[in-house]
Amino acid sequence: MTTWxxxxxxAASVLAVAAIVAQLVRTLEIALVAETEWGGHLPTVVANFFSFFTILSxxxxxxxxxxxxxxxxxHRGTTAEPRWLALLLVCASxxxxxxxxxxxxxxxxxxxxQGSTVGWSNEVLHVVIPLVMLADLLFAPRRRALGWSAVAITAIFPIVWVVYTLIRANxxxxxxTGNSWWYPYPFLDPRLNGGYGGVALWVLLIAAIIVATAAFVVWVGRRRGTVESAPTSPLEPAGERRGEAR
Structure with a gap:
């Protein structure tokens, strides 16, 4: 498994990029064709496209x-992945x-x-890549265990994204549509959820899902991975111990 x-x-990375590009091209095609009818503005269309949590994820x-x-x-061998890479994979997963x-x-x-979706791209972005990241979590070799503080780190981006979305929307x-607002998802639109109280409930629900998922991802990593042990002196390099977390 280490070899392949x-x-x-x-391959999965290339597939994800291809799916993103395919959907972006379709979105731009629709915007260009309907520009007169929509009063469309391509920079806004592109910014909206990259404001979806799905696309950014x-x-x-x-x-x-x-x-x-x-x-x-x-880096061939048995060395566990570096901490920065482990954090990146935990967040992406x-x-x-x-x-x-x-x-x-x-x-x-x-x-x-975002307009008409590209069928295969939609399935790749919402089904295939999530399954790939789950498989990577469960089976990828040389994973590094992380401390529970990694759960808090995964929450930073979703918080920033929600704040950005709610400020930018209006x-x-x-x-x-020509509406003077734009939300990437219906559950973030206060007009569809009885005001910002309804939106807050959805945000809290999804926040709970994110924290629970992050805890699961970190827990699996701690069960499977290795981690650097703390050096006993400033001059002694850190070693690695199986199943130990910082």
Whole structure:
């Protein structure tokens, strides 16, 4: 598995990028054709596209898989992955697993405002890559165990994304409708959820899912991985111990 897993990571990364590009091209095609009718503005369309949690999570997954593969190919042996890479993989795995859960339980079948979707791309972004990240968590060799503080680190990006989304929403004119607001997902729109109180409930629910998923990801890593032990003196390099967490 150590031999071929990096290549599987690279293939999955390429697939994720292809799916993102395919959906972006379709979105831009629709925007260009309907520009007069919509009063569309391509920079806004592109910014909206990259404001979806799904897209950003898949970008993170593609980067994490590619970087992880390159690191493994250039560092042959039994050494566990470095801490920074372990954190990147924990974050990407958490976001993609949450994306798969939320989409397939709450959003599947709901028309989203990015326009017509590319069927295969939609399944790759919402099903295939989440499953790939889950498999990577469960089976990838040379994983490093992390302390529980990694759970808090995974929460930083979703918090920033929610704040960004709620602030930006009322500063953007939706290209497809002309509305003076734009939300990437229906559960973030206070007009559809009885006000910001309803939105807060959805945010808290998804936050709980993210924290629970991150805890699961970190727990699996602690069960499977190795971690650097603390050096006994400033001059002594850290070693590695199986199943020990910092």
């Amino acid at each position: 897993w990096p290549y599987a990571r690279l 898949n970008v993170a997954a593609a980067v994490a898989l590619a970087v992880g593969a390159i690191w493994a190919l250039t 958490t976001y993609m697993i949450v994306t798969g859960i939320v989409y397939n339980t709450l959003l599947r079948g709901i028309e989203l405002p 500063l953007v004119i939706a290209p497809s």
